[in-house]
Amino acid sequence: MSTVAADVPVFPAFEQVFQGFAGQIKQLREMAPEPRLSDEVRVQRAIDTLIAETNADEAVWLESCIRCGQCTNACHYFQATGETKYAPMRKMSLYRKVYQRELGPFRWWYRLVTSPVKLKDLEDLQELVYDSCSECGRCAMVCPMGIDTATLVHHQRSALVAAELVPAELAVMRMEQKHQGTVFGASADALHKMIDTIRAKAGIEIPLDKPKAEVMVLSSAVDLVGNGNGLLATAKVMNHMGVDWTVCSSAFESANFGLLSGDMRLWAKLVHPIVQTAERIGAKTLVIAECGHAYPALRWNPMLKGGELPFEMMYMSEYLGRQARAGKLRLRQLKGRITYHDPCKTGRRGGAFEEPRALLKAMSADLVEMPANKEYNWCCGGGAGIFLLESATRLRDESFKIKMQQVNATGADAVVVSCASCRLNFESGRFKNHWDKRVESLVELVADHLVEGDRVGSVTPIQGAAA
Known part of the structure; x- marks a missing residue:
């Protein structure tokens, strides 16, 4: 039970925190790493990545576009600007070129009639697959040929990772999570401090690092470095339902900048401690925090293909909605x-x-x-x-x-x-x-x-x- 009056906020409102968080984001560009490889190596690495990630599905999608324009009508970036370069089908042009020259059945012909991919082509691609595609899937929903444009865009993000062309902000966050295991500095210590703050100011207990629990709950950097109300709210609801739950300091972060940047290896690497921890404590359910991209990062991670997990993954709203339906x-x-x-x-x-x-x-x-x-x-x-x-x-x-x-x-x-x-x-x-x-x-x-x-x-x- 909270020891604080209901009308007294424990943390600042989200709109207050937003301004400070926006300031942190602006500083990221100044910390971006410079490319280390030669132009030739960067281009070849991008091509090799697309070749490696192109399987039967991708080949069919690249071959089957009929240029009907249905995806264009579904894209919010095109609808907002009216600029044809943001049409989803146009974002596939470079990928299609690589496929035709390197993998397609008529590659001998395309190598004669098309020019090789240049670094400038990859630099131009950056805006199309990062700035102007949120991988929302609306275009795939209306495509009469069933082309999953979002997946093709993500493969191109992987190619730009290989070519050292990740946008500055994502590049910085990718390197932080890769080498320090944190997001915006949200470490295990930050988690401990936030939990201590919630216990002291709100009188709400958050079970931390229980050796066994039926439900393992993830948090997010937005909560830990900006506003703890999400974690506080989660604790209130879980305790109210009498759930056997815990947060684990060895695996608590929902965000995955491997997925966001297109770094497939990092994407898989960041999932390992979460899965291992959930298995170790015998969790039956893993609840993902209110962090949209964390849902596919965990549910559809490449390391999980073909494997059966002893627990079910659910998004926070998905989990709580099921509890409401069950009374x-x-x-x-x-x-x-x-x-x-x-x-x-x-x-x-x-x-x-x-x-x-x-x-x-x-x-x-x-x-x-x-x-x-x-x-x-x-x-x-x-x-x-x-x-x-x-x-x-x-x-x-x-x-x-x-x-x-x-x-x-x-x-x-x-x-x-x-x-x-x-x-x-x-x-x-x-x-x-x-x-x-x-x-x-x-x-x-x-x-x-x-x-x-x-x-x-x-x-x-x-x-x-x-x-």
């Missing part, structure tokens, strides 16, 4: 009209649409869906690390206006999000556009609307929902 959460009514923004990675790419809505239903929320929602939801424009990139500012800001229009059309007072990257981008857009909508974290709303004194197991499951 393990009783929540007070959420006042005011709200709308919900589906994170692209957990929604369109992962299919977790109904669980967060089960939580809002449990709060009897006046939920008004956006004109395009669930699988048709428009990306906020900041995913896949784009919220960090200074070079993507114009594209990010213009595409966010689509999201603003969608939210405004609902007449909602607030938009609820369940992804830290989305939240950062929404706060940035709100600040720049003097927008009057509140931005709310789903897990924090749940924590704020718990029915005090309610007993676990005493709640009737939501009608029609599976336990």
Whole structure:
């Protein structure tokens, strides 16, 4: 039970923290490493990477585009700017060229009629696969040929990692997580200090490093270095449900800059301690923090292909939504009209649409869906690390206006999000556009609307929902 009055905040509000976090992001460009390899080596490494990562699926996708333009209509960056170079099918041009010259059945012909790839080609590609693609998957959803453009974009990010052409901000974060194991300095010590602060100021217990637990919960750097309300809210909800849970200092970070940058080896490496720790403590469920890209980083990590894990991975909103459906959460009514923004990675790419809505239903929320929602939801424009990139500012800001229009059309007072990257981008857009909508974290709303004194197991499951 908290020893602090309900109306006294333990930590600053997220919008206050956002400004300081934005300042940290701006400093990243100054710390970017310089290329070490010759131009020739960088180009060859990029080509070799694309060759190595091209399997049957990629070959079919590269061969089957009919230039129908459906992906163009689905892309928020094209819709926001009207510039044809941002059409998803155009982002495949260099990859297709490499495929045709090196792997395709008519490669002997393409080597005669096309020029070799140059470093300038790779430099031009950087904007197309980092700044102007959040890998949201909306284009793949409408493609009549079933081309997964996001996956092809990610292979090209891998090629640019090999060519030392990762954007400065992502390059710095990649190197920090690779060599120091931290994100924005969020170390195990920072986790311990945050937990001590929560215990002291809020009187909320957070079980740390339990040798055995049924549920292992991940945190995020955004929480640890900027605002602890996410971890505080998680602890309130888990304790309220009487869950046997823990946070582990040996594996707590949800963010994965291997995935965001395109460094496949680092992507896999960062997952190892999480999986090993969950197995060691006998966890049955691994709950991923409100960090959108962490969902595919863990659920679809290359190291897990073909392997069976003894635990289930779930996103925070997915996990809590299942608890609400099973009748393990009783929540007070959420006042005011709200709308919900589906994170692209957990929604369109992962299919977790109904669980967060089960939580809002449990709060009897006046939920008004956006004109395009669930699988048709428009990306906020900041995913896949784009919220960090200074070079993507114009594209990010213009595409966010689509999201603003969608939210405004609902007449909602607030938009609820369940992804830290989305939240950062929404706060940035709100600040720049003097927008009057509140931005709310789903897990924090749940924590704020718990029915005090309610007993676990005493709640009737939501009608029609599976336990």
